[in-house]
Amino acid sequence: MTISTTDSLTVNAxxxxxxxxxxxxxxxxxxxxxxxxxxPQVSFWKVGLELFISAGPGMLQxxxxxxxxxxxxxxxxxxxxxxxxxxxxATRYGVDILTLHASAGQMGLAAAxxxxxxxxxxxxxxxxxxxAVTLLTSISAEALATELRVPLKPEAYVLQxxxxxxxxxLGGVVCSPQEVSQLRRFLPPDFALVCPGVRPTWASTNDQQRTLTPAQALQAGATYLVIGRPITASPDPAAAFQRICDECATALN
Incomplete structure (x- = not known):
């Protein structure tokens, strides 16, 4: 299955x-x-730093x-x-989505x-x-204020x-599902919101601090959900993936 970048933003499709x-x-x-x-039923995979450094571009191939x-x-x-x-x-690899850090600033984002x-x-x-990654989902409001010394609440910082x-x-941001509703009020519908930190009610939150369930995140207006351990650490990953899909489909109907 091949979907173009433009088509991928037509969420209803x-x-x-x-x-x-x-x-x-x-x-x-x-x-x-x-x-x-x-x-085999999973069509979209994320390659992060650990695997890319270990396996290199061959993994993308x-x-x-x-x-x-x-x-x-x-x-x-x-x-x-x-x-x-x-x-x-990265463009030469033919990847579908690529992340930058928004905190690199306008010049860095524009050059990229x-x-x-x-x-x-x-x-x-x-x-x-x-x-662009707005704020890592592992960072709490307390950490933003005391460790990073940012004088804004997470939702205000993410919106900025x-x-x-x-x-x-750029075509979108990575944000926690808790910020999706706010962002949808200020940003156009074709601006992609990619949400990690999504956890079903039956899964552990692990190190994620700002979470919603997959169904809640999609209802709020998320474009894509990044869901790892609830699927990959499950005794039956295929059943866990299907359970999440079913819960989301029911919530959206």
Whole structure:
């Protein structure tokens, strides 16, 4: 199944299972391939820092060979020139979603987007959906204030980062599900909201601080949900994935 970046933002055209991204949070390519092949019904996979550093771009090629969509979650955060080069390279991999840190600032985000657009045109490849991480879902209001010394509540900080991201021209943000309703009031419907920190009522929250259930997040206006351990750490990952899909479909009908 291949869906273009533009089509991926037409949320009504996607089934619930196409809106759930499962992380490959494993240390090796071998473990990742076992997980992918054990869940053939999952169409969208996230490759994060651990696996990308361990397995390299070959992991992306394996996913594409299986006709899977790829969320390359590297959370790039550097000077504008470095971010531009990294985004151009990521575009050549043909990934569907790529993450940056919004806190890199407007110049860094703009340089990254411009480089991806140029590389996409030069290589005749689809432009990835580039989204900016607003605030990590592991960071609580207390940590934001006392550790990072940001004099804003999380929802105000996230809104500020999201509006800056939109002003630059990126296609969306990564945010906690608790901020989705607020962002939907201020941002256009085609601006993607990608939500980690989503946990069913029957799963542990682990290290996530600002959570909702998958059904609640979709009802609030989330575009994509990133759901890992409730699926991958389950005794029956396929059954857990299907249970989440069923709960979401029921809530949306």
């Amino acid at each position: 996607l089934t619930v299972d196409q809106r759930i991204i499962v992380p490959l949070d494993v240390p090796t390519a071998e473990a990742a391939l076992r997980l992918i092949d054990s869940l 394996e996913l594409k060979a299986r006709d899977k969509r790829i969320f390359l979650d590297l959370k790039l955060h550097d000077i504008p020139n470095t971010m531009a080069g990294a985004c151009a390279a 987007l411009s480089a991806a657009q140029a590389e996409s045109a030069a290589q005749n490849l689809p432009l990835p959906l580039i989204v 980062m999201a509006q800056m991201t939109q002003d630059v021209g």
